Amino acid sequence: MSILVVGSVAYDDLETPFGKRERVLGGAATHFSASASFYSPVQLVGVVGNDFNEKEISFLKPRGVDLSGLQIQTNGKTFHWKGRYGFDLNEAQTLETHLNVFADFNPVLPENFKKSSCVFLANIDPELQLRVLDQIERPRLVAMDTMNYWITGKPDALKKILKKVEILLINEAETRQLTQERNLVKAAKKIQGLGPKVVAIKRGEYGALLFADSFVFSAPGFPLEDLKDPTGAGDSFAGGFVGYLAKHGAQMDAKHLKRAVICGSVMASFQVEDFGLDRMRNLSKKEINERFEAFKTLSHFEENLIV
Amino acid sequence: MSILVVGSVAYDDLETPFGKRERVLGGAATHFSASASFYSPVQLVGVVGNDFNEKEISFLKPRGVDLSGLQIQTNGKTFHWKGRYGFDLNEAQTLETHLNVFADFNPVLPENFKKSSCVFLANIDPELQLRVLDQIERPRLVAMDTMNYWITGKPDALKKILKKVEILLINEAETRQLTQERNLVKAAKKIQGLGPKVVAIKRGEYGALLFADSFVFSAPGFPLEDLKDPTGAGDSFAGGFVGYLAKHGAQMDAKHLKRAVICGSVMASFQVEDFGLDRMRNLSKKEINERFEAFKTLSHFEENLIV
Numbered sequence: 001m002s003i004l005v006v007g008s009v010a011y012d013d014l015e016t017p018f019g020k021r022e023r024v025l026g027g028a029a030t031h032f033s034a035s036a037s038f039y040s041p042v043q044l045v046g047v048v049g050n051d052f053n054e055k056e057i058s059f060l061k062p063r064g065v066d067l068s069g070l071q072i073q074t075n076g077k078t079f080h081w082k083g084r085y086g087f088d089l090n091e092a093q094t095l096e097t098h099l100n101v102f103a104d105f106n107p108v109l110p111e112n113f114k115k116s117s118c119v120f121l122a123n124i125d126p127e128l129q130l131r132v133l134d135q136i137e138r139p140r141l142v143a144m145d146t147m148n149y150w151i152t153g154k155p156d157a158l159k160k161i162l163k164k165v166e167i168l169l170i171n172e173a174e175t176r177q178l179t180q181e182r183n184l185v186k187a188a189k190k191i192q193g194l195g196p197k198v199v200a201i202k203r204g205e206y207g208a209l210l211f212a213d214s215f216v217f218s219a220p221g222f223p224l225e226d227l228k229d230p231t232g233a234g235d236s237f238a239g240g241f242v243g244y245l246a247k248h249g250a251q252m253d254a255k256h257l258k259r260a261v262i263c264g265s266v267m268a269s270f271q272v273e274d275f276g277l278d279r280m281r282n283l284s285k286k287e288i289n290e291r292f293e294a295f296k297t298l299s300h301f302e303e304n305l306i307v
Numbered sequence: 308m309s310i311l312v313v314g315s316v317a318y319d320d321l322e323t324p325f326g327k328r329e330r331v332l333g334g335a336a337t338h339f340s341a342s343a344s345f346y347s348p349v350q351l352v353g354v355v356g357n358d359f360n361e362k363e364i365s366f367l368k369p370r371g372v373d374l375s376g377l378q379i380q381t382n383g384k385t386f387h388w389k390g391r392y393g394f395d396l397n398e399a400q401t402l403e404t405h406l407n408v409f410a411d412f413n414p415v416l417p418e419n420f421k422k423s424s425c426v427f428l429a430n431i432d433p434e435l436q437l438r439v440l441d442q443i444e445r446p447r448l449v450a451m452d453t454m455n456y457w458i459t460g461k462p463d464a465l466k467k468i469l470k471k472v473e474i475l476l477i478n479e480a481e482t483r484q485l486t487q488e489r490n491l492v493k494a495a496k497k498i499q500g501l502g503p504k505v506v507a508i509k510r511g512e513y514g515a516l517l518f519a520d521s522f523v524f525s526a527p528g529f530p531l532e533d534l535k536d537p538t539g540a541g542d543s544f545a546g547g548f549v550g551y552l553a554k555h556g557a558q559m560d561a562k563h564l565k566r567a568v569i570c571g572s573v574m575a576s577f578q579v580e581d582f583g584l585d586r587m588r589n590l591s592k593k594e595i596n597e598r599f600e601a602f603k604t605l606s607h608f609e610e611n612l613i614v
Contacts, residue, residue, distance in 0.1 A: 300565075
């Protein structure tokens with residue numbers, strides 16, 4: 001089952017305690033696609049400007065990413081983000097944001113994208129998320145991300161789109177902000193009341209928590225000795241998570257959802273090992289399977305009773 | 308195998324967003340004993356003052372806690388701590404600390420305690436931890452806790468005792484403080500270089516990470532909808548962890564260490580459900596085994612490869 005993703009394609013300037021990179025390919029839709037493509041075909045919808053070098057993104061094509069929904073606007077430049085991380089890699093400091101052509105982005109789906117049965121609405125204006133969803137005929141599975149900016153800036157549109165999605169992927173601080181509730185169990189229940197029956201809470205180095213209707217699942221953060229750049233970790237997580245579900249016919253039972261969270265965690269753990277898309281470029285299926293095994297060693301224990 | 312524990316026995320005044328309690332029985336050695344006693348016999352070494360009501364701690368006796376090492380000093384009062392937690396329950400704010408008779412505590416072990424093969428040195432002055440260890444003939448397994456106060460105040464004594472222990476239980480912030488290293492993988496290696504081959508890092512609601520010589524293990528925090536008071540969670544964790552190891556002959560292989568971390572996490576998850584020792588008073592083995600099962604549901608996933 002292929003996945004339609006809509007979101008940003010960007011150039012990033014990145015600074016972490018482990019180095020600096022300028023003008024590297026980034027953006028939520030790009031990171032998602034690079035990760036999800038290990039599991040399922042992807043249809044990318046986004047916009048870039050006249051400064052965009054198509055060669056930089058073309059490595060995704062042989063991996064099954066259809067780029068025919070990537071609009072090129074010749075009257076402006078590509079979305080540009082400049083950010084810095086301190087030793088606490090959980091928190092990015094935005095230094096500059098130039099929306100450029102992304103400011104007037106009007107996602108129009110190619111005809112063959114409208115039959116998508118699996119959709120990921122990356123972190124963009126909830127009004128655009130709604131506009132995308134309206135164009136899709138009969139989606140079976142819709143997952144979305146959002147951020148603090150839309151929670152405070154467009155609460156009504158956000159509530160409208162939340163009613164239409166099965167899965168919300170959101171970080172821990174934003175979970176609390178959206179629900180005005182510190183306790184994550186209570187917060188997840190509130191979100192489930194807004195629409196999405198599955199809530200995946202991303203916790204950076206602490207891993208992820210999944211709340212479904214009948215169970216809760218916790219995935220560890222993978223303890224890495226060398227990590228270079230957390231940019232894109234959340235979207236790589238979403239790529240592994242949604243990618244795995246799409247690969248398995250969008251089955252939403254406990255077995256598949258739990259494995260999907262681990263797939264997301266596996267992909268995020270690779271993503272942070274290098275700057276931009278560098279790790280995703282050279283990653284192999286063998287490495288993915290090995291890290292999946294490592295997640296088992298990290299979190300499984302022997303099963304008989306303890307007292 | 309029984310466990311000797313040395314540490315504080317205290318009265319606590321507690322304030323959390325969920326209520327207030329005055330003069331409840333607390334202290335590291337008390338919390339440890341209440342938790343560990345579900346797994347192994349315990350020998351408690353500590354000191355209290357002339358205001359201490361022995362009846363309050365006597366519920367531990369039928370559970371196999373030997374209180375003959377609890378000194379009663381008639382010339383002073385019991386250690387008294389007053390603390391407050393905000394909605395971020397990970398961080399306690401100390402309002403008052405009255406060491407009272409604990410200030411001159413000189414731990415002298417009863418003869419029959421000196422043959423202990425399993426020892427937990429709760430968070431006290433590292434010089435006292437050394438003095439206790441010197442009195443024990445041939446300990447097979449020594450675990451310890453410490454805190455920021457000793458890391459900055461008595462670094463030399465701390466390094467001396469670290470050389471003599473197999474296991475350090477320590478919280479995340481103190482791990483970084485002790486090693487001056489933000490990355491926990493690197494920090495754990497530094498600690499292993501100081502002595503303890505096993506480092507259990509306590510992360511509050513995020514669970515615990517265990518670093519051993521040949522593997523790393525991550526235990527989730529248990530997602531609780533109602534928690535009232537985090538006081539004693541770290542010592543309850545230590546109680547389940549060391550208690551489980553003592554019950555199984557202090558075997559330090561991966562199988563036992565992983566299960567020990569889960570036992571610690573199970574006990575800490577109960578501890579925070581009520582104030583002081585209230586939850587530990589009415590806890591049953593059946594509930595412990597059920598929560599152990601819940602930890603499996605929370606963290607285990609199906610094992611075949613993903614891509």
